[in-house]
Amino acid sequence: MAGRRTAARGGLTALLLPLLLTCCVRCARSKPSNIILILTDDQDVDxxxxxxxxxxxxxxxxxxxxxxxxxxxxxxxxxxxxxxxSGRYPHNHAVRNNSLSGNCSSPLWQKGPEAVAFPVHLSKQKYQTFFAGKYLNQYGKKDGGDVGHVPLGWDQWHALVGNSQYYNYTLSVNGKEEKHGDSYEKDYLTDLITNRSLSFLDNRSPQHPFFLMLCPPAPHSPWTAAPQYQKEFGHVTAPRDGSFNKPGKDKHWLLRQPVNPMPNSSLSFLDDAYRKRWQTLLSVDDMVETLVKKLESVKELDNTYIFYTSDNGYHTGQFSLPIDKRQLYEFDIRVPLMVRGPGIKPNQTLQAPVLNIDLAPTMLDISGVNLSSVNMDGQSFLSQMAPSLRNGTARPFFLVEYTGEGHPTTDPACPKLGPGLSQCFPDCVCEDAYNNTYACVRTLDGQSNLQYCEFADSESFVEMYNLASDPHQLENIVKKVDPTVLQTMNQRLIKLQSCEGDSCRDVK
Structure with missing residues (x-):
């Protein structure tokens, strides 16, 4: 009997073995999806x-x-x-502006939010991680740990020291200083990022997923295009519609100080900047094409999510401001966002508002991290792209906040404006100031399309716009709107300014 039982068991094993082997092969091949994040610098969408x-x-x-x-x-x-x-609002990660004193790549940032940033979680999920390009504006400076500081979570690190450059820059390569000159073939930063990402893909382990974060300098100043693109768009000028060259008569004082209409010198300056920005982006366009072809060749394209976005928008002549960002208006706060990957149907246009604090939880969602275990203010938007994968809801309200920067002394080019300003461009137009400090609540829920902003200044200035009827924010309606609406928006703003984690997603 025992012998027959053993024989029967052996026969069953023989039948199941091919199925078990097939299952094991599938398990060996099945790994979390790869992720690539391409983050440009100052790219508007509007x-x-x-x-x-x-x-x-x-x-x-x-x-x-x-x-x-x-x-x-x-x-x-x-x-x-x-x-x-970090997946957090600025009031929670405490980085206020681009200065070290404003916590940009400061020791406080490094010990706090950076130590639990999303790449740390991806690394724990066995992702092979690669970074190349601009990180944070003060990264690599002596008071911020110098080039030897490599943030947690990164296997390969090729980070630009300081702000955007295309040539004559320094990289921290895995904590070692690497200086670059002005040779296009060797040094042009956008292409270098592309080439090093290809090398990483060639040398990775196929057993584990990968994450690449690629941060080209384009289209940030000094707007140095690759040689082959420097004559492109020769007849292009900045768009003359919407709020272009309009006076900021009912806006914060910083918007009321530009000369209107703009002089020809400012118009020439901003048109030149507009063309050069487009020229620099052509190399980023090449980067995307090269990466997609590489993923195809190594048979990873179908298992890779690719995110394309930017850190902020940009303006060229809106409300007579020549060039910059830092303002509360749509042209500065809207960014491009496109995503392809497993389960995402092609040619989708999605309307629900998504924030840059949502990128981290979305990528962690893809990797399999339990989002309740991380302290983030954002929420995953994976379900919006691929409804079969997750359940989720769009947010009805969100926060935009900014802390202004200024110089304690008067700008020699603009003595009439006094101290406390910065980012002064041609014809004595300054784009930032200490009291260009504001917080806004934005409502975009299918029923209302509103923006309500409060300034931290001596005026306690308030701006409000109905973007459904006034998409270019030409009229500040704060003195016309129903006081109960103002009260509601004020209460939402108060709640958002102190929110953390779940409470940032549950504001009513």
């Missing part, structure tokens, strides 16, 4: 900033989802990038 990106729009947007209501929670590089990395 004013045509995506127009040059034909390959990107086809290969990411056309192959996946385009979010037409994507926003940054802070329209400036360092606080915005800190929000991308």
């Amino acid at each position: 004013l045509g900033g995506m127009t040059p990106m034909k390959k990107t729009k086809a290969l990411i947007g056309g192959a996946g989802a385009t979010f037409v209501n994507a926003f940054t929670v802070a329209p400036l590089c360092c606080p915005s990038r800190s929000s991308v990395l």
Whole structure:
């Protein structure tokens, strides 16, 4: 009997063995999806900033989802990038502006939010991680740990020291200083990022998923295009519609000080900047095409999510401000966002608002991290792109906040404006000031499309716009709107300014 039982068991094993082997092979092949995040620098979406990106729009947007209501929670590089990395609003990660004293890549940031940023969680999920390009504006400076500081979570680290450059820059390569010159073939930063990402993909382990974060300098100043693109768009000028060259008569004092109409010198300056920004983006467009082809060749494209976005928007002549960001208006807070990947149907245009604090939880959602275990203010938007994968809801309200920067002494080029200003451009137009400090609640829920902003200044200035009837924010309606609506927006703003984690997603 025992012998027959053993024989029967052996026969059953023989029958099941092929099935078990097949299952094991599937298990061995099945790994979490790869993720690539391409984060550009100062790329607007409202004013045509995506127009040059034909390959990107086809290969990411056309192959996946385009979010037409994507926003940054802070329209400036360092606080915005800190929000991308941490999944938190600025009042929770405490990076206020681009200065070290404003916590940009400061020891406080490094010991706090950076130590629990989303790449740390991806690394714990066995992702192979790679970073190249601009990180934070003060990264690599002596008071911020120098080039030897490599943030937790990164296997390969090729980070730009300081702010955007295309040539003559320094990298921290895995904590070692690497200086670059002005040779296009060796040094042009956008192409270097592309080439090093390809090397990483060649040398990775196929057993584990990968995450690449690629941060080209384009289209940030000094707007140095690759040699082959420096004559492109020769007849292009900045758009002359919407709020272009309009006076900021009912706005915060900083918007009331530009000369209107703008002099020809300012118009020439901003048109030149507009063209050069487009020229620099052509190399980013090449980057996207090269990466997609590489993923195809290594048979990883179908298992890779590719996110394309920017840290903030940009303006060129709106409300007579020549060039910059830092303002509360749509042209500065809206950003491009396109995503392709497993389960995402092609050619989707999605309306629900998405924030840059949502990128981190979305990528962690893809990787399999339990989102209740991480302290983030954002929420995953995976369900919006691929409804079969998760359940989720869109937010009805969100916060935009900014802390202004200024110089304690008067700018020699603008003595009439006094101290406390910065970012002064041609014809004595200053784009920032200490009291350009504001917080806004934005409502975009299908029923209302409103923005309510309060300034921390001696006037306690308030701006409110109905973007359904006034998409270019030409009229501040704060003195016309029903006081109960103002009260409601004020209460939402108060709650959002002190929110953390779940409470940032549950504001009524």
